[in-house]
Amino acid sequence: MEVITVSELARKMNLKANALIGKLMSMGMMVTINQQIDAETAEILASEYGCSVRIVSLYDETIIETEKDRQEDLRPRSPIVTVMGHVDHGKTKLLDAIRSADVASGEQGGITQHIGAYQVAVEEGTVTFLDTPGHEAFTLMRARGAQVTDIVVLVVAANDGVMPQTVEAIDHAKEAKVPIIVAINKVDLPEANIDRVKQQLSEHGLIVEDWGGEIPAVEVSALKREGIGDLLSTLLVQAEIMELKANFSRAAEGKIVESRIDPGRGTVATVLVENGTLKVGDSFVAGIYPGKIRAMFNDRGQKVDLAGPAMPVEIIGLDGVPDSGDPFQVTDGEKLARQVSSKRQELKRVEAARNVKKVTLDNLYDSI
Numbered sequence: 001m002e003v004i005t006v007s008e009l010a011r012k013m014n015l016k017a018n019a020l021i022g023k024l025m026s027m028g029m030m031v032t033i034n035q036q037i038d039a040e041t042a043e044i045l046a047s048e049y050g051c052s053v054r055i056v057s058l059y060d061e062t063i064i065e066t067e068k069d070r071q072e073d074l075r076p077r078s079p080i081v082t083v084m085g086h087v088d089h090g091k092t093k094l095l096d097a098i099r100s101a102d103v104a105s106g107e108q109g110g111i112t113q114h115i116g117a118y119q120v121a122v123e124e125g126t127v128t129f130l131d132t133p134g135h136e137a138f139t140l141m142r143a144r145g146a147q148v149t150d151i152v153v154l155v156v157a158a159n160d161g162v163m164p165q166t167v168e169a170i171d172h173a174k175e176a177k178v179p180i181i182v183a184i185n186k187v188d189l190p191e192a193n194i195d196r197v198k199q200q201l202s203e204h205g206l207i208v209e210d211w212g213g214e215i216p217a218v219e220v221s222a223l224k225r226e227g228i229g230d231l232l233s234t235l236l237v238q239a240e241i242m243e244l245k246a247n248f249s250r251a252a253e254g255k256i257v258e259s260r261i262d263p264g265r266g267t268v269a270t271v272l273v274e275n276g277t278l279k280v281g282d283s284f285v286a287g288i289y290p291g292k293i294r295a296m297f298n299d300r301g302q303k304v305d306l307a308g309p310a311m312p313v314e315i316i317g318l319d320g321v322p323d324s325g326d327p328f329q330v331t332d333g334e335k336l337a338r339q340v341s342s343k344r345q346e347l348k349r350v351e352a353a354r355n356v357k358k359v360t361l362d363n364l365y366d367s368i
């Protein structure tokens with residue numbers, strides 16, 4: 001429910017707060033200056049003074065005017081793939097196998113704490129991968145991963161089968177209307193039961209191709225690095241069907257994948273560019289914070305000057321720490337970035353004053 005404090009409403013209407021308090025008293029409401037009133041009351045009150053109330057939500061698209069892309073400006077881009085599945089089913093290990101670099105062994109306790117983003121170049125093209133944690137506490141991050149993604153790779157360990165976070169990942173992918181490719185992992189284990197996985201998936205509405213359905217399923221061993229080529233080509237076939245395109249020549253927009261404070265470099269955020277090209281020197285808003293790109297690094301830590309669609313980059317030059325999943329937009333100059341940011345911070349204060357709702361799959365898309 002939308003709320004506003006009496007003093008804020010008075011300021012917006014260019015009135016003294018006391019005048020509003022008096023008016024509310026005459027309407028039978030006893031309020032103090034810092035008390036919040038709901039949108040309906042604000043509307044009635046405003047109409048008494050010939051004002052109208054427009055309720056805007058945080059990140060309202062109308063705050064930044066975005067130009068429409070012309071068909072002739074669109075060029076093919078690489079797919080964004082999110083790897084999801086139950087905790088410990090081998091998502092990070094699978095990404096390691098794909099990148100042939102060992103990230104999982106360097107993680108705290110082997111659990112993925114944040115979403116990582118990597119770009120992998122294979123002969124047939126480039127694929128962007130997002131890793132998501134399987135731990136149950138990370139529903140929101142998985143949901144956001146599903147939203148920025150073109151294809152979900154659902155990792156199911158063949159020895160363990162479909163588990164709660166597998167089901168949740170299926171639900172997120174369906175909700176976001178994203179195609180699923182199943183990677184049946186850990187097929188090297190003696191207790192691996194591939195048919196049981198396919199059976200369990202069918203109980204959740206995913207019928208794999210060799211059972212007469214439409215869901216591609218690839219058997220892999222992330223540990224032994226087997227089946228990886230198959231998985232990549234299945235992905236690229238799916239991506240080709242989708243004819244993914246973006247405008248490389250406009251101001252960049254995308255999503256914050258993760259952000260953190262780095263002792264040496266200040267606030268560092270990973271941005272996944274969805275459209276346009278990001279450049280060093282660009283002013284931007286990330287969630288509620290303004291910034292200006294001071295430096296950018298690719299997923300291998302190399303300095304880059306440009307980042308096009310589907311490219312994840314680490315950026316330096318933020319004025320605050322945005323949340324994972326926050327929208328990122330380049331603005332026409334620093335002034336606009338600061339204006340949009342202060343508007344959003346004001347809206348955020350109003351939102352924070354409301355009761356914090358528990359996020360579930362049912363109300364998630366209402367709140368982000």
Ligand code: GTP
Nearest residue numbers: 087088089090091092093111112134186221222223
């Ligand atoms: P979270 O990020 O915590 O959700 O886990 P995850 O899905 O990323 O799993 P991770 O890649 O960290 O792997 C979990 C464990 O399973 C590790 O000990 C891996 O070595 C092991 N593992 C992953 N893939 C395979 C595989 O193909 N075969 C076998 N035998 N073990 C595997």
Ligand code: MG
Nearest residue numbers: 091092111112
């Ligand atoms: Mg992991």
